[in-house]
Amino acid sequence: MDDLIREADSLPQQQREKTRNIVSLLVDNRAGVLARVASLFARKGFNIDSLTVSATHDSSISRITVTTHADDVNLKQLLSQSEKLIEVRKVALLDPDSSAQRELMLVKLAIDKHLRDTIPSVADTYKAEIVDIGEKSMTLEIVGKPTKIDAFVNAISEYEILEMCRTGATAIGHGDDILH
Numbered sequence: 001m002d003d004l005i006r007e008a009d010s011l012p013q014q015q016r017e018k019t020r021n022i023v024s025l026l027v028d029n030r031a032g033v034l035a036r037v038a039s040l041f042a043r044k045g046f047n048i049d050s051l052t053v054s055a056t057h058d059s060s061i062s063r064i065t066v067t068t069h070a071d072d073v074n075l076k077q078l079l080s081q082s083e084k085l086i087e088v089r090k091v092a093l094l095d096p097d098s099s100a101q102r103e104l105m106l107v108k109l110a111i112d113k114h115l116r117d118t119i120p121s122v123a124d125t126y127k128a129e130i131v132d133i134g135e136k137s138m139t140l141e142i143v144g145k146p147t148k149i150d151a152f153v154n155a156i157s158e159y160e161i162l163e164m165c166r167t168g169a170t171a172i173g174h175g176d177d178i179l180h
Contacts, residue, residue: 018069020049022094022101022171023079025064026056026179028087036085037064044078046070050103050168061089063179065170067146092179094171101171103149106131108139110160119159126152137162 027033034053041048050067070078075093082091094101109119111133119138123130128142142152146169153164173179 018071020096021068021070021075022096022099022169023066023068023082024092024094024171024179025066025082025088026090027062027064027085028089029055029060029062030087033062033087034064036087037066037082040081040085041066041068041078044074044081046074046078050166052168052170054170063170065168067169090179092173094173098174099171100174101145101169102143103146103169104141104143104167105149105152106139106141106163106165107153107156107161108132108137108163109156110136110162111138112136115159119156122155126155128152 025037027037038048038051046068048066048068050065052065054063054065056063079091079093082088109115111119116133116138119140120130122128123140123142126142126148127144128140130138131141132139140156142149144152149166
């Protein structure tokens with residue numbers, strides 16, 4: 001692994017392959033912690049693709065899940081710097097293939113009489129739920145892996161999207177792996 005990192009480090013920044021990464025941090029549940037973590041990502045030049053913060057079974061600890069794109073070298077440096085923050089108890093890089101990931105998305109579509117009957121079949125295909133129907137709009141909710149949400153957005157792109165919001169990924173390791 002160190003040879004791979006040294007080799008990647010010798011490449012110019014623009015030639016390093018950036019991959020999607022899910023970073024999970026257990027942090028003290030105190031005011032300002034999220035700002036310090038987000039500030040560290042910004043100072044190191046990382047764009048945060050999605051960010052979720054949630055309570056854990058211990059009320060003194062929160063889980064921050066950050067999705068970002070980075071090459072191996074810069075990601076390793078970011079993880080190391082994150083571990084040095086006083087409020088951070090544990091940092092883990094979650095493998096997308098060996099972790100459970102979920103997002104929630106709400107989307108409001110413009111409808112007319114014809115679309116009122118066709119949109120539900122698209123929703124059923126992706127197991128999306130209709131949560132509100134107005135005279136001129138329909139709101140759908142979908143929960144799933146980020147790839148499922150992306151596929152759903154692609155499927156509904158032919159309709160007029162009035163509003164849309166996504167929570168960003170939250171993730172936890174599969175099996176017996178536990179982030180303490």
